[in-house]
Amino acid sequence: MKVTVVGAGAVGASCAEYIAMKNFCSEVVLVDIKEGFAEGKAMDLMQTASLNGFDTKITGTTGDYSKTAGSHVAVITSGIPRKPGMTREELIGINAGIVKDVTANLVKHSPEVIIIVVSNPMDTMAYLVHKTSGLPKHKIIGMGGALDSARFKYRLAEALESPISDVDGMVIAAHSDTGMLPLLSKATRNGVPVTEFLSDEQQKYVIEETKVGGATLTKLLGTSAWYAPGAAVSVMVQAIACDQKKMIPCSLMLEGEYGQNDICLGVPAIIGANGVESIVNVTLTAEEQLKFAEAANAVREVNGDLKF
Numbered sequence: 001m002k003v004t005v006v007g008a009g010a011v012g013a014s015c016a017e018y019i020a021m022k023n024f025c026s027e028v029v030l031v032d033i034k035e036g037f038a039e040g041k042a043m044d045l046m047q048t049a050s051l052n053g054f055d056t057k058i059t060g061t062t063g064d065y066s067k068t069a070g071s072h073v074a075v076i077t078s079g080i081p082r083k084p085g086m087t088r089e090e091l092i093g094i095n096a097g098i099v100k101d102v103t104a105n106l107v108k109h110s111p112e113v114i115i116i117v118v119s120n121p122m123d124t125m126a127y128l129v130h131k132t133s134g135l136p137k138h139k140i141i142g143m144g145g146a147l148d149s150a151r152f153k154y155r156l157a158e159a160l161e162s163p164i165s166d167v168d169g170m171v172i173a174a175h176s177d178t179g180m181l182p183l184l185s186k187a188t189r190n191g192v193p194v195t196e197f198l199s200d201e202q203q204k205y206v207i208e209e210t211k212v213g214g215a216t217l218t219k220l221l222g223t224s225a226w227y228a229p230g231a232a233v234s235v236m237v238q239a240i241a242c243d244q245k246k247m248i249p250c251s252l253m254l255e256g257e258y259g260q261n262d263i264c265l266g267v268p269a270i271i272g273a274n275g276v277e278s279i280v281n282v283t284l285t286a287e288e289q290l291k292f293a294e295a296a297n298a299v300r301e302v303n304g305d306l307k308f
């Protein structure tokens with residue numbers, strides 16, 4: 001299987017690294033507009049192959065999309081990351097044009113491609129890809145829920161003082177500081193609801209820290225995070241490559257599901273060889289339903305700034 005990763009910055013390189021190291025793809029093509037940058041990252045990563053024990057071939061190109069031809073999956077990480085104090089939504093002005101161009105180039109050379117959107121504001125960028133690519137909706141997947149859920153589990157394990165492997169949980173709705181919806185009501189430690197172990201104060205802490213997970217890292221790093229985003233993408237690509245039918249929250253075009261239409265928002269889905277195999281309908285509490293609807297309203301407002 002051939003996978004293209006557009007954008008060879010920290011997030012794109014991290015995606016390529018984790019995908020290669022897991023050794024389930026034959027080829028990863030890195031694309032960047034900066035002269036020689038993707039080629040350099042690809043060469044550096046290839047020189048880890050004998051050390052890290054993988055056979056995936058990684059190549060790089062400066063904007064030559066003919067090299068991406070025949071990609072089964074493409075990951076769009078292009079655009080600018082936010083700086084401390086910014087919201088993801090503020091990136092729309094620059095990133096929308098970039099994501100639109102990248103999408104057109106990818107589809108031109110790989111008409112059957114499945115696209116994973118990482119660029120921010122992610123839910124709106126996924127919507128843009130739906131509106132401009134001509135691809136069927138099961139082939140466009142926004143990466144947010146896998147990452148946000150990993151951050152949720154990190155915060156849960158911290159509060160529970162437990163190993164992360166004891167913890168399960170999921171974040172749905174928007175990939176934004178205010179619109180994330182960590183489903184605390186469904187989170188468990190070895191099957192036992194975490195609400196049985198955590199005080200109200202701890203529960204509130206976990207939810208709030210999860211929602212600003214990306215912003216916290218941006219403040220610490222001076223730019224946005226890359227390890228967990230790369231790892232989250234690699235899990236999604238592996239689910240497709242190996243037809244795992246794994247349940248992963250992803251930003252998907254909704255047509256009535258969760259009471260929403262014509263919007264990309266994070267919902268649990270079965271991810272396999274076809275991309276989105278199905279959307280999973282989970283029963284939400286009345287409060288969660290309200291929060292989901294509020295997140296949808298906010299994303300819809302940002303979508304309104306798009307020009308097709």
Ligand SMILES: O=C(O)C[C@H](O)C(=O)O
Nearest residue numbers: 082088120214215224225
């Ligand atoms: O936080 C960001 O701006 C980048 C990314 O969406 C993340 O959550 O790490």
